[in-house]
Amino acid sequence: MSPGAAASGRDTLMKVIVCLRPVPDPASRLFVNEDRTWIKDAELSFVTNEADTHACEAALELCERVSASRSEAGEVVVLSIGRDRAARVLREGLAMGAARAIHLADDDFEGGDEYVRARMIARAVEKDGGADVLLTGVQSDDLGGGVTGVMAAELLGWAHASVVVGVNAVEAGLRARRELEGGLIETLELATPCVLTIQLGINQPRYATLRGIMAAKKKEMKTWSRGDLGMAAGDVGSEGALCQVTEVRVPERDHRVQMLSGSPAEAAARLVEKLRLEAKVI
Amino acid sequence: MPSHRGIDFYHIEELLTDEERLVRDTVRRFVRDRVLPTIDDHFEAGTFPADLVPEMAELGLLGANLPERYGCAGMNNVAYGLIMQELEAGDSGLRSFASVQGALVMHPIFAYGSEEQKQRWIPRLARGEAIGCFGLTEPDHGSDPGGMETRARASGGAWVLNGTKRWITNGSIADIAIVWARDDSGDVQGFIVERGMPGFTASDIRKKLSLRASVTSDLILDDVEVPESNRLPEGRGLRSPLGCLDQARYGIAWGGIGAAMACYDCVVDYALGRTQFGKPIASFQLVQEKLAHILTEITKGQLLAWRLGKLKDDGRLHFTQTSLAKRNNVRVGLEAARLARDLMGANGITLEYPVFRHLVNMESVYTYEGTDHMHTLILGEAITGIPAYR
Numbered sequence A: 001m002s003p004g005a006a007a008s009g010r011d012t013l014m015k016v017i018v019c020l021r022p023v024p025d026p027a028s029r030l031f032v033n034e035d036r037t038w039i040k041d042a043e044l045s046f047v048t049n050e051a052d053t054h055a056c057e058a059a060l061e062l063c064e065r066v067s068a069s070r071s072e073a074g075e076v077v078v079l080s081i082g083r084d085r086a087a088r089v090l091r092e093g094l095a096m097g098a099a100r101a102i103h104l105a106d107d108d109f110e111g112g113d114e115y116v117r118a119r120m121i122a123r124a125v126e127k128d129g130g131a132d133v134l135l136t137g138v139q140s141d142d143l144g145g146g147v148t149g150v151m152a153a154e155l156l157g158w159a160h161a162s163v164v165v166g167v168n169a170v171e172a173g174l175r176a177r178r179e180l181e182g183g184l185i186e187t188l189e190l191a192t193p194c195v196l197t198i199q200l201g202i203n204q205p206r207y208a209t210l211r212g213i214m215a216a217k218k219k220e221m222k223t224w225s226r227g228d229l230g231m232a233a234g235d236v237g238s239e240g241a242l243c244q245v246t247e248v249r250v251p252e253r254d255h256r257v258q259m260l261s262g263s264p265a266e267a268a269a270r271l272v273e274k275l276r277l278e279a280k281v282i
Numbered sequence B: 001m002p003s004h005r006g007i008d009f010y011h012i013e014e015l016l017t018d019e020e021r022l023v024r025d026t027v028r029r030f031v032r033d034r035v036l037p038t039i040d041d042h043f044e045a046g047t048f049p050a051d052l053v054p055e056m057a058e059l060g061l062l063g064a065n066l067p068e069r070y071g072c073a074g075m076n077n078v079a080y081g082l083i084m085q086e087l088e089a090g091d092s093g094l095r096s097f098a099s100v101q102g103a104l105v106m107h108p109i110f111a112y113g114s115e116e117q118k119q120r121w122i123p124r125l126a127r128g129e130a131i132g133c134f135g136l137t138e139p140d141h142g143s144d145p146g147g148m149e150t151r152a153r154a155s156g157g158a159w160v161l162n163g164t165k166r167w168i169t170n171g172s173i174a175d176i177a178i179v180w181a182r183d184d185s186g187d188v189q190g191f192i193v194e195r196g197m198p199g200f201t202a203s204d205i206r207k208k209l210s211l212r213a214s215v216t217s218d219l220i221l222d223d224v225e226v227p228e229s230n231r232l233p234e235g236r237g238l239r240s241p242l243g244c245l246d247q248a249r250y251g252i253a254w255g256g257i258g259a260a261m262a263c264y265d266c267v268v269d270y271a272l273g274r275t276q277f278g279k280p281i282a283s284f285q286l287v288q289e290k291l292a293h294i295l296t297e298i299t300k301g302q303l304l305a306w307r308l309g310k311l312k313d314d315g316r317l318h319f320t321q322t323s324l325a326k327r328n329n330v331r332v333g334l335e336a337a338r339l340a341r342d343l344m345g346a347n348g349i350t351l352e353y354p355v356f357r358h359l360v361n362m363e364s365v366y367t368y369e370g371t372d373h374m375h376t377l378i379l380g381e382a383i384t385g386i387p388a389y390r
Helices: A003-008 A052-072 A084-096 A113-127 A148-156 A212-218 A265-278 B018-045 B051-060 B077-090 B090-110 B115-126 B239-273 B285-313 B318-342 B345-349 B354-368 B371-384
Strands: A013-019 A023-026 A046-048 A073-082 A100-104 A132-135 A159-170 A173-177 A185-191 A195-200 A220-224 B133-135 B151-155 B160-170 B176-183 B188-194 B200-204 B217-225
Touching: A013 A052, A013 A148, A023 A084, A023 B345, A046 A052, A046 B354, A052 A073, A052 A084, A052 A132, A052 A159, A052 A195, A052 B354, A073 A084, A073 A113, A084 A100, A084 A185, A084 B018, A100 A113, A132 A148, A148 A159, A148 A195, A148 A220, A159 A185, A159 B160, A173 A195, A185 A195, A185 B018, A212 B018, A212 B354, A265 B239, B018 B077, B018 B090, B051 B090, B077 B239, B077 B285, B090 B115, B090 B160, B090 B176, B090 B239, B133 B160, B133 B217, B160 B176, B160 B188, B160 B318, B176 B239, B188 B200, B188 B217, B188 B239, B188 B318, B200 B371, B239 B354, B285 B318, B318 B345, B318 B354, B318 B371, B345 B354
Parallel strands: A013 A073, A013 A132, A073 A100, A100 A220, A132 A195, A159 A195, B133 B176, B151 B176
Antiparallel strands: A023 A046, A159 A173, A173 A185, B151 B160, B160 B217, B176 B188, B200 B217
């Protein structure tokens, strides 16, 4: 039994909670709203944040490997914040194979920032009896803050690793590979319970099959309000937020052409230098 | 080639259950990931992407509205329709494969077969381990299937089949064919003809300019002996194959909208990005009129398809209602493709964009599963009580 399980008195070997965030479909055509504080999202279709689908797949694979090697069951629990949109991404997580879902839904949750959401996630994890691992995507497709998971780790007092590209269970906890600058990979071992933020593209998220979708209808989905989490009105939503979005703008397009003179070899060398130092794309 | 975004001008999304949306999103993602990257090459080469069959089966897309006890997904008819919509947004050839497998092979075995036949075939067909085709149309009998010439002669406890079937989707790749033939007493009956039965051959129809990513064949039945156990016991009369076609037409009513959505999405992007006379062509009134027309027709077609699905789920669907939706929504798909092609100028004729592929595909869909004319006359009879086709 893992340390996390021992601490909480659970009898499952590995419990993984995955946070799924509903975000506007990245293929949507986006328009800034009237008061220029966000996009017009009322009519958009929402999907699971892409990195979170990789996190969900990583959780399912981790539990499947643990179950296969140690003959003890793992449990993947999906968690999301918001109204109907969140319920929908949770159903997708259940259809992919998660065992049950936790839906944090309350009118007071509207607005808020990464800090508020990290607090709510931490409260929900504690209320659900803890976990061995909490997974989030590395960042969200809409806000791109990349800090929710890390803040949740701090609030829970758990170890964490960010930008994780591979994870395996080992005797002492988890072995995670994380991406560093310049293509370097760091391998580290973390004692559980811990938080990992999962990088895009590390696996091929499985489809929610039709059988999975039908099976998901019978799985448990708990819905917790602000009161259930034991949080005050001032702790959640825009009131509890540390950051407020004051203005959203569409980037101005600026086409600038530079002609590089000299021999082909010289021009190529200068091009590489510009791409590396100015554009920072190589 | 990006996936289409889905068009929801009338908040039809709100009419769908979460499960129905999830099914649609799953198939849309599958089409984006697995179909769109290669479908233009398959279309150009004239090859069916057979490697996708096991994946479609794994997702549960084959016979998805048939019961779970036969290994199917047990989805409702709206979800089934959304599957067809998304497959057709990829390519009509793939949707045709799924339609034939589910509505024209698994459905007749389910509706008219013995329990033994259901147990033997439906789970295998759902898993994609067996592929099926449906033989009704003949070289000289399309809209008039009652004139069929294929014969089934009773012979010592078995049946001997003779005849030719034409325009058979999946024909040469099929493990079984549901063949309809007239018996000695003049009744139409259905038979499960298995690949390898002596005298049963299939040859592909070449030089097609439509549905090129789909297999279309002739079936030749030359003294094919079929055991009595392969006759569909509950399928006597022309009403049976026509009932199958009604299932397939239902899916096509959704499919036409899928093709239209794919064309619309492509042409809106194109019109916004294509600059002529110093501004995007989307800023010209003639272009906007066409975009508004396509959007309007798609929205009307979506509502037709959704309502048709609800009627089918309620067991209240009349085949004339299916005719209306099939006729209308295929017209919507065809017109959307033609208008999109027009707006895209020369670029519209290449396989770099999906619109011309959809356009030529929809020319077939306009004709098969009941021609546009026949559905018009079915409606004419519903209105007047006078069958103009007799």
